[in-house]
Amino acid sequence: MSTTQSERLRGLLEPLVSKRGLDLEEIDVTPAGKRRVLRVVVDADDGVQLDTCAELSRACSEVLDESDAMGGAPYVLEVTSPGADRPLSELRHYRRAVGRLIKAQLTEAAGGGELTARLTAVDDEGLDLEVPGVKGRKPTARRLAFEEIAKARVEIEFNPKAAQQRRMSADGDAEAAGNENEEEA
Numbered sequence: 001m002s003t004t005q006s007e008r009l010r011g012l013l014e015p016l017v018s019k020r021g022l023d024l025e026e027i028d029v030t031p032a033g034k035r036r037v038l039r040v041v042v043d044a045d046d047g048v049q050l051d052t053c054a055e056l057s058r059a060c061s062e063v064l065d066e067s068d069a070m071g072g073a074p075y076v077l078e079v080t081s082p083g084a085d086r087p088l089s090e091l092r093h094y095r096r097a098v099g100r101l102i103k104a105q106l107t108e109a110a111g112g113g114e115l116t117a118r119l120t121a122v123d124d125e126g127l128d129l130e131v132p133g134v135k136g137r138k139p140t141a142r143r144l145a146f147e148e149i150a151k152a153r154v155e156i157e158f159n160p161k162a163a164q165q166r167r168m169s170a171d172g173d174a175e176a177a178g179n180e181n182e183e184e185a
Contacts, residue, residue: 005029005069006027008069009027009029009038009069009070010024010027012063012064012067012069013027013040013060013063016056016059016060016063017040017042017056020052020055020056021044022042022043022044022048022052022056023042023043023044023092024040024041024042025041025042025043025082025086026039026040026041026082027039027040027041028041029070029075032076034074035073035074035075035076036070036073036074036075036076037075037076037078038064038070038075038076038077038078039078039080040056040057040060040077040078040079040080041080041081041082042056042079042080042081043081043082043096045092045095045096047081048081053079053080053081054079056079057077057078057079060077060079061077064077084154084156085153085154086153086154087151087152087153088102088151088152088153088154089151091122091124094119094122094127094152095122097119097154098119098120098121098122099118099119099120100118100119100154100155100157101116101117101118101119101154101155101157102116102117102118102119102129102152102153102154102155103115103116103152103153103155104116104117104144104149104150104151104152105149105150105151105152106144106148106149106150107147107148107149107150109147109148110144110148110149115129115131115142115144116132116155117129117130117131117132117142118130118132118139120141125145125146126143126144126145126146126148127143127144127146127149128141128142128143129141129142129143129144130142
C-alpha cells in the first residue's frame with residue numbers, strides 16, 4: 001500500500017474510529033487473489049467488543065463506498081482488534097497490559113537477553129515489573145526504562161487468575177510468617 005493511500009485511508013477512517021472511543025492501531029491493504037483485503041485494527045483501554053467492530057465495519061464501508069480511496073478493484077473489509085501476539089510499541093499498549101505477563105527482549109545496554117515478568121505499573125519513562133522467583137523464591141521488583149526494551153509483547157496465560165491467586169497466597173503466607181515472628185519476639 002502506498003503512503004498516499006495509507007494517509008488517505010487513515011484520514012477517512014480515523015474520525016469514525018475516534019468517535020467510538022477507539023484507537024486506530026493499523027490500516028493494512030494486502031492482495032488476496034483477485035481481491036484485496038483492507039484490515040482495520042482498532043483497540044481500546046477496556047478491549048473491543050464484537051458488536052463495536054461490526055458497527056464500525058458498517059460505518060467504514062459506507063464512507064469507503066462514497067470515496068474512491070480503494071479504487072475500482074474489489075476488496076474485503078475486515079475490522080478487528082489486535083491479536084494477543086501484537087508487539088507492545090506505544091505507551092498506551094503498555095498501560096493496557098498492566099497486570100499481564102510480558103516478555104521483553106532487552107537491548108545490549110540493558111544486558112541483552114529476554115525477561116519475562118508481570119507488568120505492575122507504567123509511567124512516561126518506563127515499566128515497573130515483578131520478576132517471578134525461581135524455585136520457590138519470592139518475586140523481585142525491577143524497573144525498566146523504555147530505552148532498555150528492544151521489543152516486548154504480552155505472554156499468553158492460560159489461567160491468569162490462578163497465577164494471581166498463587167501470588168496473593170504467597171504474599172499472605174509471607175505476611176502471616178512475619179506476624180508469627182513478631183508474636184514470638
